[in-house]
Amino acid sequence: MTKVPFIDFKVTYNEIREDLLKAATEALDSNQYILGPAVERLEKEVASYLNSKFCVGVASGSDALYLSLLALGAGPGDEVITTAFSFYATAGSITRTGAKPVFVDIEPDLFNLNLTQVKERLNGRTRAVVPVHLFGNPCDMGALRDICAPAGVRIVEDTAQAFGATWRGKQVGTFGDAGCFSFFPTKNLGGFGDGGMVATDQEAVYAKLRALRAHGSRKKYIHEEFGVNSRLDAFQATLLSVKLKHIDRWNDQRRAIAEIYRDILHNVPGVVIPTESPEARHVYHLYSIRTSRQDALQAHLKSAQIDSAVYYPLALPFQPNLADLNYQKGGFPVSERMCSEILSLPLFPGLDRDRAVRVAECVRDFMTHGA
Numbered sequence: 001m002t003k004v005p006f007i008d009f010k011v012t013y014n015e016i017r018e019d020l021l022k023a024a025t026e027a028l029d030s031n032q033y034i035l036g037p038a039v040e041r042l043e044k045e046v047a048s049y050l051n052s053k054f055c056v057g058v059a060s061g062s063d064a065l066y067l068s069l070l071a072l073g074a075g076p077g078d079e080v081i082t083t084a085f086s087f088y089a090t091a092g093s094i095t096r097t098g099a100k101p102v103f104v105d106i107e108p109d110l111f112n113l114n115l116t117q118v119k120e121r122l123n124g125r126t127r128a129v130v131p132v133h134l135f136g137n138p139c140d141m142g143a144l145r146d147i148c149a150p151a152g153v154r155i156v157e158d159t160a161q162a163f164g165a166t167w168r169g170k171q172v173g174t175f176g177d178a179g180c181f182s183f184f185p186t187k188n189l190g191g192f193g194d195g196g197m198v199a200t201d202q203e204a205v206y207a208k209l210r211a212l213r214a215h216g217s218r219k220k221y222i223h224e225e226f227g228v229n230s231r232l233d234a235f236q237a238t239l240l241s242v243k244l245k246h247i248d249r250w251n252d253q254r255r256a257i258a259e260i261y262r263d264i265l266h267n268v269p270g271v272v273i274p275t276e277s278p279e280a281r282h283v284y285h286l287y288s289i290r291t292s293r294q295d296a297l298q299a300h301l302k303s304a305q306i307d308s309a310v311y312y313p314l315a316l317p318f319q320p321n322l323a324d325l326n327y328q329k330g331g332f333p334v335s336e337r338m339c340s341e342i343l344s345l346p347l348f349p350g351l352d353r354d355r356a357v358r359v360a361e362c363v364r365d366f367m368t369h370g371a
């Protein structure tokens, strides 16, 4: 029985190993290890890929969110609306600014923000909304902009899981005031350590972000405003430039694996497969199915040497370090149900057809016959 890991970098790494080693040598020889020409080059390449005016490299996706919110003025006394169902960093970056995260539930089919609830929670204190393109699935950015623009509320897109996804043909991360990307190794465009980037079309936001990532300095050794150390390494940037050339092909591979899963699982009783909006190009950072038999299915897959994972077992409003916000159980029924139903199957570029079919058939057979 061939083991199927949840993620394996080996295939894509081996495909481009020579180019990476050449680039790594170039980075080590360059004599400049933080920011500098390699980071500027990556910022330009990503901006050109996204069709965004500016990009700013930072130390992580979490910092991309935090610094973007700061750049847009979020702070104590403000509210920032976001989804109850995401990775913790989405909420943590809001609390780091001193603003209050205001959670809304998700749409069950798309895993993304419930826009009716976003509208209901808007008030005079709302500084921004942070939509998350969860699992690589774009939010309805047109509808969100229609809600936010008249209220003067800013949008910071959490695009950590969706590099290369589009909504109506436009790259996600370019709809809001700022689009935040993570280069964490498992991400669709993953580096070899931590890293992140913010895309924006606004020159003032760009200039502010550049100062914020460098201790609030716009001129060397003159620190006019608050800031932190959140710089992207030249080494990461050099290697990411190599990987960026392959992102569309790798995202296509992710979509092809999703297609195999869809073909085998779409009619299986007790399994809900991910939905794609016709307006969106989903890039399947994760392929997450829903089942009321989450634990049993995961154990069965494990016995068949297939890894799977639960993203996420606890909704954000109930994270222990947000207990002061006093959110009550039952307030986010869809997100809460998701935590006990969701199961992500292995999906990564380089996962061959045979193993993908084995995964899907194993799910199908268990859900149909219990084995």
Ligand SMILES: Cc1ncc(COP(=O)(O)O)c(C=O)c1O
Pocket: 060, 061, 062, 063, 086, 087, 089, 090, 132, 158, 160, 161, 181, 182, 183, 184, 194, 195, 196
């Ligand atoms: C939805 C989401 N937001 C934010 C982040 C934070 O990115 P990073 O790990 O690069 O800080 C991640 C990934 O870890 C994520 O999945």
